[in-house]
Amino acid sequence: xxxxxxxxxxxxxxxxxxxxxxxxxxxxxxxxxxxxxxxxxxxxxxxxxxxxxxxxxxxxxxxxxxxxxxxxxxxxxxxxxxxxxxxxxxxxxxxxxxxxxxxxxxxxxxxxxxxxxxxxxxxxxxxxxxxxxxxxxxxxxxxxxxxxxxxxxxxxxxxxxxxxxxxxxxxxxxxxxxxxxxxxxxxxxxxxxxxxxxxxxxxxxxxxxxxxxxxxxxxxxxxxxxxxxxxxxxxxxxxxxxxxxxxxxxxxxxxxxxxxxxxxxxxxxxxxxxxxxxxxxxxxxxxxxxxxxxxxxxxxxxxxxxxxxxxxxxxxxxxxxxxxxxxxxxxxxxxxxxxxxxxxxxxxxxx
Amino acid sequence: xxxxxxxxxxxxxxxxxxxxxxxxxxxxxxxxxxxxxxxxxxxxxxxxxxxxxxxxxxxxxxxxxxxxxxxxxxxxxxxxxxxxxxxxxxxxxxxxxxxxxxxxxxxxxxxxxxxxxxxxxxxxxxxxxxxxxxxxxxxxxxxxxxxxxxxxxxxxxxxxxxxxxxxxxxxxxxxxxxxxxxxxxxxxxxxxxxxxxxxxxxxxxxxxxxxxxxxxxxxxxxxxxxxxxxxxxxxxxxxxxxxxxxxxxxxxxxxxxxxxxxxxxxxxxxxxxxxxxxxxxxxxxxxxxxxxxxxxxxxxxxxxxxxxxxxxxxxxxxxxxxxxxxxxxxxxxxxxxxxxxxxxxxxxxxxxxxxxxxxxxxxxxxxxxxxxxxxxxxxxxxxxxxxxxxxxxxxxxxxxxxxxxxxxxxxxxxxxxxxxxxxxxxxxxxxxxxxxxxxxxxxxxxxxxxxxxxxxxxxxxxxxxxxxxxxxxxxxxxxxxxxxxxxxxxxxxxxxxxxxxxxxxxxxxxxxxxxxxxxxxxxxxxxxxxxxxxxxxxxxxxxxxxxxxxxxxxxxxxxxxxxxxxxxxxxxxxxxxxxxxxxxxxxxxxxxxxxxxxxxxxxxxxxxxxxxxxxxxxxxxxxxxxxxxxxxxxxxxxxxxxxxx
Numbered sequence: 001x002x003x004x005x006x007x008x009x010x011x012x013x014x015x016x017x018x019x020x021x022x023x024x025x026x027x028x029x030x031x032x033x034x035x036x037x038x039x040x041x042x043x044x045x046x047x048x049x050x051x052x053x054x055x056x057x058x059x060x061x062x063x064x065x066x067x068x069x070x071x072x073x074x075x076x077x078x079x080x081x082x083x084x085x086x087x088x089x090x091x092x093x094x095x096x097x098x099x100x101x102x103x104x105x106x107x108x109x110x111x112x113x114x115x116x117x118x119x120x121x122x123x124x125x126x127x128x129x130x131x132x133x134x135x136x137x138x139x140x141x142x143x144x145x146x147x148x149x150x151x152x153x154x155x156x157x158x159x160x161x162x163x164x165x166x167x168x169x170x171x172x173x174x175x176x177x178x179x180x181x182x183x184x185x186x187x188x189x190x191x192x193x194x195x196x197x198x199x200x201x202x203x204x205x206x207x208x209x210x211x212x213x214x215x216x217x218x219x220x221x222x223x224x225x226x227x228x229x230x231x232x233x234x235x236x237x238x239x240x241x242x243x244x245x246x247x248x249x250x251x252x253x254x255x256x257x258x259x260x261x262x263x264x265x266x267x268x269x270x271x272x273x274x275x276x277x278x279x280x281x282x283x284x285x286x287x288x289x290x291x292x293x294x295x296x297x298x299x300x301x302x303x304x305x306x307x308x309x310x311x312x313x314x315x316x317x318x319x320x321x322x323x324x325x326x327x328x329x330x331x332x333x334x335x336x337x338x339x340x341x342x343x344x345x346x347x348x349x350x351x
Numbered sequence: 352x353x354x355x356x357x358x359x360x361x362x363x364x365x366x367x368x369x370x371x372x373x374x375x376x377x378x379x380x381x382x383x384x385x386x387x388x389x390x391x392x393x394x395x396x397x398x399x400x401x402x403x404x405x406x407x408x409x410x411x412x413x414x415x416x417x418x419x420x421x422x423x424x425x426x427x428x429x430x431x432x433x434x435x436x437x438x439x440x441x442x443x444x445x446x447x448x449x450x451x452x453x454x455x456x457x458x459x460x461x462x463x464x465x466x467x468x469x470x471x472x473x474x475x476x477x478x479x480x481x482x483x484x485x486x487x488x489x490x491x492x493x494x495x496x497x498x499x500x501x502x503x504x505x506x507x508x509x510x511x512x513x514x515x516x517x518x519x520x521x522x523x524x525x526x527x528x529x530x531x532x533x534x535x536x537x538x539x540x541x542x543x544x545x546x547x548x549x550x551x552x553x554x555x556x557x558x559x560x561x562x563x564x565x566x567x568x569x570x571x572x573x574x575x576x577x578x579x580x581x582x583x584x585x586x587x588x589x590x591x592x593x594x595x596x597x598x599x600x601x602x603x604x605x606x607x608x609x610x611x612x613x614x615x616x617x618x619x620x621x622x623x624x625x626x627x628x629x630x631x632x633x634x635x636x637x638x639x640x641x642x643x644x645x646x647x648x649x650x651x652x653x654x655x656x657x658x659x660x661x662x663x664x665x666x667x668x669x670x671x672x673x674x675x676x677x678x679x680x681x682x683x684x685x686x687x688x689x690x691x692x693x694x695x696x697x698x699x700x701x702x703x704x705x706x707x708x709x710x711x712x713x714x715x716x717x718x719x720x721x722x723x724x725x726x727x728x729x730x731x732x733x734x735x736x737x738x739x740x741x742x743x744x745x746x747x748x749x750x751x752x753x754x755x756x757x758x759x760x761x762x763x764x765x766x767x768x769x770x771x772x773x774x775x776x777x778x779x780x781x782x783x784x785x786x787x788x789x790x791x792x793x794x795x796x797x798x799x800x801x802x803x804x805x806x807x808x809x810x811x812x813x814x815x816x817x818x819x820x821x822x823x824x825x826x827x828x829x830x831x832x833x834x835x836x837x838x839x840x841x842x843x844x845x846x847x848x849x850x851x852x853x854x855x856x857x858x859x860x861x862x863x864x865x866x867x868x869x870x871x872x873x874x875x876x877x878x879x880x881x882x883x884x885x886x887x888x889x890x891x892x893x894x895x896x897x898x899x900x901x902x903x904x905x906x907x908x909x910x911x912x913x914x915x916x917x918x919x920x921x922x923x924x925x926x927x928x929x930x931x932x933x934x935x936x937x938x939x940x941x942x943x944x945x946x947x948x949x950x951x952x953x954x955x956x957x958x959x960x961x962x963x964x965x966x967x968x969x970x971x972x973x974x975x976x977x978x979x980x981x982x983x984x985x986x987x988x989x990x991x992x993x994x995x996x
């Protein structure tokens with residue numbers, strides 16, 4: 001798990017500014033100005049699925065949009081993917097405006113730089129696993145040899161190589177979603193949209209695929225927009241998480257930011273339900289080192305839960321917390337862990 | 352949403368009473384004055400004549416274009432013959448029966464295993480040994496030609512309707528509705544006038560008849576695709592064409608194949624009916640036998656139709672379900688295919704030398720015609736009194752009262768009741784539709800015939816419901832009986848409507864009772880099916896709740912199952928009524944005096960105007976009944992809490 005505490009300065013891959021999406025009478029008509037869209041949203045006949053959403057999503061980051069049903073999270077994803085045209089606002093990919101792009105140009109972008117994974121997989125029942133993965137390549141007119149190569153690579157990556165000739169109906173749900181993932185990866189896109197990709201799966205399979213996604217991402221460094229209604233999934237897979245309610249962003253930040261400093265009671269409610277030892281990293285909980293030599297050490301990147309065994313072996317600590325290069329960041333002991341989890345005081349800073 | 356309007360009922364009663372009172376005071380309100388009728392039929396005939404006169408080059412061109420593939424298929428499957436193409440004459444032998452039968456059985460084996468192969472073998476054997484092969488192949492040839500046309504046109508129309516919802520709503524759906532409710536007979540008249548008596552006009556009528564369900568299924572299948580599939584097409588960067596052909600249509604294929612099977616069956620049904628304008632084949636044999644009252648031959652040809660229908664249906668279903676499981680297309684089938692085609696070609700060529708391979712030897716054929724004749728004669732001698740008693744009972748106690756009530760009802764009263772009913776059930780739109788339909792029947796001078804038609808349908812519906820609902824309930828309660836029932840219903844539905852007439856006429860002679868029994872046999876199937884389905888669909892939680900409350904099975908039926916199942920059963924009754932309307936027309940052959948008879952007479956006289964107008968009357972009545980039932984079902988349905996979120 002290659003995650004860093006401090007947000008890395010990333011180049012912006014996908015961004016949206018002041019996105020509005022209205023539903024209702026005349027809602028298909030795009031608004032010319034911000035004033036217009038606001039007054040239309042306020043007059044009560046339209047329903048605003050998205051109100052004034054602005055985001056910058058960095059290259060190579062898994063950006064999770066979390067919200068309950070009706071929060072507008074799927075609408076946001078669909079606006080970003082241009083499956084739905086926002087009533088107002090701009091979406092940019094690599095500095096090019098998707099919203100102002102013509103159909104043909106958008107098609108080219110989608111053929112080369114976008115992939116999407118669906119909640120209910122969206123596999124074509126008559127095509128084999130390999131056929132499904134090959135489909136987007138066929139659509140963009142790829143030659144047979146390079147197509148076969150790309151399909152084989154994608155299947156290898158998702159652990160499906162042995163199942164290439166099966167039909168979707170012969171696969172389990174988890175395997176079907178692996179096919180969905182392989183298909184999205186096959187065109188080698190820089191940007192992936194994942195619309196509740198694991199929500200239709202059993203809890204155990206869901207965890208397995210979450211781990212798989214994190215593992216894949218460590219090697220691929222794709223930019224991903226990941227929509228979920230499951231807060232623990234959000235903080236598990238996300239580099240950053242946006243929490244939505246009623247079409248607005250309530251909080252955007254790293255999982256640790258959110259669990260440590262929930263912006264409001266709404267967010268706090270979600271935080272109450274997660275196991276904080278699986279979110280907070282050792283480096284975050286560490287206090288300044290009190291000596292120079294420790295018998296045990298853990299990685300600062302690891303979560304508190306990962307340090308549990310070492311802490312037990314050390315009789316409760318203190319043990320060293322090391323940076324990626326092996327340098328000493330600080331120390332933790334049981335007290336520090338409890339303090340971090342209870343949120344009372346963290347390494348000298350008041351909560 | 353729309354609440355029941357109890358006050359409307361209080362309006363209904365006085366309005367009806369007032370209408371009746373007026374009808375008693377003024378004779379014009381009882382019988383629609385002749386002077387008020389409009390010459391709709393004549394006008395239609397005249398304009399049709401103009402079209403025929405001016406467009407004969409087009410119809411002739413069209414006919415020629417269809418005739419070439421038609422001749423080819425007919426020659427190959429049935430009679431052999433010469434195909435002339437601009438000077439060249441190609442002499443074609445018919446494909447050998449042995450090779451064809453082998454191919455049919457092989458296909459059954461490969462796709463459906465030994466069971467289907469056995470069925471197909473038995474089917475072929477029946478057709479061969481009873482001397483029906485040649486006629487059956489002629490019928491099959493018409494089906495083979497008509498299906499691709501109906502399919503292609505249906506799919507294209509379906510796609511257009513799906514792409515343009517507004518066009519669909521205002522034009523395509525209403526037209527398709529009308530096409531499906533206007534009886535098949537009515538199509539025959541204009542095609543007869545435009546294209547003349549013969550296989551080509553039969554084919555065109557068949558295509559028109561079989562097209563609507565395919566168009567419907569296509570639109571439905573496309574619009575029911577999961578959102579992920581349409582999103583997928585967009586996100587892969589598909590062009591519109593790519594999205595349609597590479598993603599959407601393949602994904603919709605299982606449902607489209609069900610539609611295809613339906614199209615094949617409808618085509619067969621219509622090919623049989625179209626024998627009246629020269630389609631030939633099995634339908635013609637039945638028609639001839641019916642006219643000559645040749646019982647044995649009629650039954651044998653009728654049975655051949657059933658056999659052919661079952662063979663086509665089973666094979667079609669297996670292919671459809673096999674495709675969606677991805678098994679129909681396998682790569683290792685090449686060798687078998689080559690062998691079978693080789694056998695087909697070989698036997699055909701050998702048949703040129705060795706006659707028994709070309710045509711099934713007559714000495715091998717059997718006929719049960721005389722046995723059948725004597726069986727029917729025996730039945731008539733020994734059971735005449737019983738049969739007659741049933742016939743008279745039905746006539747005196749059920750049919751005649753309804754007929755007299757409807758025939759003597761003043762038109763003004765009927766119109767008032769229809770309009771009020773429409774208003775109560777579905778608001779002013781439905782009331783206007785009711786008035787429009789009634790008005791059309793009045794001004795075209797077809798009121799009496801319409802009333803006779805409604806009398807037949809109403810009686811048939813009453814009988815079907817009182818027969819079908821208990822049967823359906825029994826089928827649900829005793830699953831083993833239910834299975835048998837399902838099998839019987841499927842068999843009944845596979846049979847082309849024409850076939851129903853044969854046994855009835857044999858036993859009961861021509862007349863309203865025969866017609867009635869044939870209609871009920873045809874129209875009872877949806878009642879049974881919908882009732883069973885409705886009871887299956889009652890949520891187990893509800894019946895469990897009933898059990899826990901201590902319901903007896905009677906109480907369960909009355910308080911739990913029937914109320915929940917009622918909307919669906921109502922739709923079944925609706926279907927029953929529409930089935931009856933379709934069948935009424937065909938029973939014109941056994942001498943009823945309804946709209947169907949009008950169409951039939953128009954057909955024999957090639958009178959486009961009266962044929963179309965009478966057909967339209969039937970179609971409009973069908974649509975009105977359909978809308979009324981749907982409105983009623985929708986009114987009942989929302990009262991239960993929706994468990995399907």
